[in-house]
Amino acid sequence: MTKEQKKNSRETYLPYGKQWIDEDDINAVVNVLKGDFLTTGPYIGEFEQAVADYVGSKYAVAFSNGTAALHGACFAAGIGEGDEVITTPITFAASANCVLYQGGTPVFADIDEKTYNIDPKKIEKKVTEKTKAIIPVDFTGQPVNLDAIHEVAKKHNLVVIEDAAHALGAKYKGRMVGSLSDMTMFSFHPVKHITSGEGGIITTNSKEFYDKLLMFRSHGITRDADKMLENHGPWYYEMQFLGYNYRMTDFQAALGVSQLKKIDSFVSRRKKYVEMYNEAFREVKQVITPFQDKDSDSSWHLYIIKLDLDALSVSRKEIFQALQAKNIGVNVHYIPVHLLPYYKEMGHKNGDYPIAEDLYERIISLPLFPAMEEKDVQDVIGAVKATIREYSREV
Numbered sequence: 455m456t457k458e459q460k461k462n463s464r465e466t467y468l469p470y471g472k473q474w475i476d477e478d479d480i481n482a483v484v485n486v487l488k489g490d491f492l493t494t495g496p497y498i499g500e501f502e503q504a505v506a507d508y509v510g511s512k513y514a515v516a517f518s519n520g521t522a523a524l525h526g527a528c529f530a531a532g533i534g535e536g537d538e539v540i541t542t543p544i545t546f547a548a549s550a551n552c553v554l555y556q557g558g559t560p561v562f563a564d565i566d567e568k569t570y571n572i573d574p575k576k577i578e579k580k581v582t583e584k585t586k587a588i589i590p591v592d593f594t595g596q597p598v599n600l601d602a603i604h605e606v607a608k609k610h611n612l613v614v615i616e617d618a619a620h621a622l623g624a625k626y627k628g629r630m631v632g633s634l635s636d637m638t639m640f641s642f643h644p645v646k647h648i649t650s651g652e653g654g655i656i657t658t659n660s661k662e663f664y665d666k667l668l669m670f671r672s673h674g675i676t677r678d679a680d681k682m683l684e685n686h687g688p689w690y691y692e693m694q695f696l697g698y699n700y701r702m703t704d705f706q707a708a709l710g711v712s713q714l715k716k717i718d719s720f721v722s723r724r725k726k727y728v729e730m731y732n733e734a735f736r737e738v739k740q741v742i743t744p745f746q747d748k749d750s751d752s753s754w755h756l757y758i759i760k761l762d763l764d765a766l767s768v769s770r771k772e773i774f775q776a777l778q779a780k781n782i783g784v785n786v787h788y789i790p791v792h793l794l795p796y797y798k799e800m801g802h803k804n805g806d807y808p809i810a811e812d813l814y815e816r817i818i819s820l821p822l823f824p825a826m827e828e829k830d831v832q833d834v835i836g837a838v839k840a841t842i843r844e845y846s847r848e849v
């Protein structure tokens with residue numbers, strides 16, 4: 455490393471995202487471990503109620519992880535063999551995989567150049583008589599254009615399953631994400647806004663979806679006498695369809711309850727660091743900072759910079775590696791789903807979604823998590839500016 459490179463290098467590695475666990479969280483988990491219920495117990499209901507209250511939904515159903523929750527939502531929406539579901543290529547594979555679990559076909563619609571979210575106009579073009587649902591993703595925490603998407607859904611009688619894994623605490627036109635679509639999924643993976651280790655949840659205002667989700671999470675079994683076809687006695691339960699064991703443990707739910715109490719401060723710290731990044735990169739013409747839609751109040755799961763490659767002498771890969779060498783835990787979100795080998799084998803190919811593919815060539819996610827300190831943010835800014843300076847092409 456040159457002297458200049460060393461100067462802008464961190465002593466210790468800074469990850470792109472990470473949980474923030476305090477003594478209250480630890481005590482919450484330990485107390486459950488000392489009690490009677492390790493799996494479904496009182497904290498499951500408490501966590502579900504707390505999330506529903508926070509987002510303003512009528513119901514919430516906790517799952518073992520966000521992917522299982524999406525699978526449950528696809529089941530509840532009635533997705534099956536031959537059905538098509540439209541989602542974005544710029545997401546984690548789970549947003550499309552959940553459709554395959556149900557025997558359905560994921561169909562992609564390209565993104566909007568500015569917001570990086572799925573483009574409602576392109577959704578409409580992909581609707582066929584086989585389309586049953588849309589899975590829009592609130593990418594990086596910025597809500598999708600829900601009004602336009604709900605309008606397409608209404609017109610064609612489609613269920614909207616909002617993948618809000620990035621968007622706990624976000625608002626669309628002043629209303630909380632989680633209360634707006636037919637079903638909304640949140641993930642509690644450690645890099646997300648709050649964590650339960652592994653965990654996910656579906657929020658909904660529909661009693662019909664709620665009942666299906668509850669049974670799907672537990673083998674398709676009901677113990678509710680009103681729902682049973684027969685009744686052999688007090689031991690009796692009924693399995694009415696093929697469900698899964700997708701239950702969350704009670705100690706995970708207790709951790710979720712404890713974490714959710716801190717969501718406002720977590721989101722406001724994320725916002726503060728985003729302001730610092732935006733301010734620092736305002737004058738750096740090679741770095742395009744995230745666009746903020748006026749209707750959307752993002753909760754900032756990710757901070758993604760887009761490189762102006764014409765103004766740089768190297769590709770994204772060299773910039774990425776240079777930042778890694780400076781101990782900055784950069785990442786790329788995401789490799790477009792249709793370009794993953796499993797999806798390519800289904801017939802998807804390079805060139806199918808040009809806006810998503812162009813974005814993929816140019817993006818880098820910078821570290822962003824509430825447990826960061828301002829000094830960490832300054833380190834990232836210093837490293838990015840030094841790297842850009844080193845590789846900038848004078849035009």
Ligand SMILES: *Cc1c(COP(=O)(O)O)cnc(C)c1O
Nearest residue numbers: 519520521546548619641642643
């Ligand atoms: C994290 C994530 C998921 C899956 O959540 P898990 O809890 O990890 O299963 C789904 N979609 C998106 C966009 C995600 O970021």
